[in-house]
Amino acid sequence: MDSTLLTTHTLRRGQPGMLCISDIDSLLCTQGSMSIEWEQAGITFQHVLYGGGAPWQPHGVPPGTWVRLSVLGTHSATLRVEQGGATREVQAQDAQAGAALSLLPRVARWIGATLGALPRPIPFTKRNSRAG
Numbered sequence: 001m002d003s004t005l006l007t008t009h010t011l012r013r014g015q016p017g018m019l020c021i022s023d024i025d026s027l028l029c030t031q032g033s034m035s036i037e038w039e040q041a042g043i044t045f046q047h048v049l050y051g052g053g054a055p056w057q058p059h060g061v062p063p064g065t066w067v068r069l070s071v072l073g074t075h076s077a078t079l080r081v082e083q084g085g086a087t088r089e090v091q092a093q094d095a096q097a098g099a100a101l102s103l104l105p106r107v108a109r110w111i112g113a114t115l116g117a118l119p120r121p122i123p124f125t126k127r128n129s130r131a132g
Contacts, residue, residue, distance in 0.1 A: 017069040021058045025082045028055040032077030038067040048072065049079070 027036065029049035036047045036056060047056055058065075071077045 018066050019069055019081070020064065020066050021061060022063040022065075024058060026055040026057045028080040028082070029053060030078045030080055033072040034077045034079060035070050035072055036067050037070075038065050040065065051077070055080075055082075 021038075027049065029051050031051045033048060033050045036049065038045055038061060040061065049056055058067075061067075069079065
């Protein structure tokens with residue numbers, strides 16, 4: 001049984017992908033190049049992954065840290081995320097310069113939960129109108 005999931009996303013300039021590394025064993029760029037950035041104790045760290053290069057393992061990075069992923073150059077970049085023995089591939093297309101890697105389903109769930117917690121607007125009715 002193959003546990004590989006392949007998704008393709010195109011993002012606009014200024015929308016970097018975010019990835020929580022709490023359950024990630026390693027990141028490997030198999031095509032193109034990309035930058036990984038994160039903050040730890042107020043200091044910004046950066047690591048660049050090149051296609052076919054060595055994988056990046058988040059040793060020393062606290063669990064639950066969010067890393068920003070962005071495509072470098074004008075080519076597409078494919079990132080292989082290894083977590084708990086399962087492998088997930090995410091492919092980012094850079095149509096023009098400045099595109100970034102996609103948001104993963106985990107971020108989508110977080111956004112959905114955040115939006116669900118926002119107060120709902122009250123529908124306008126004659127009873128609650130100020131006009132009387």
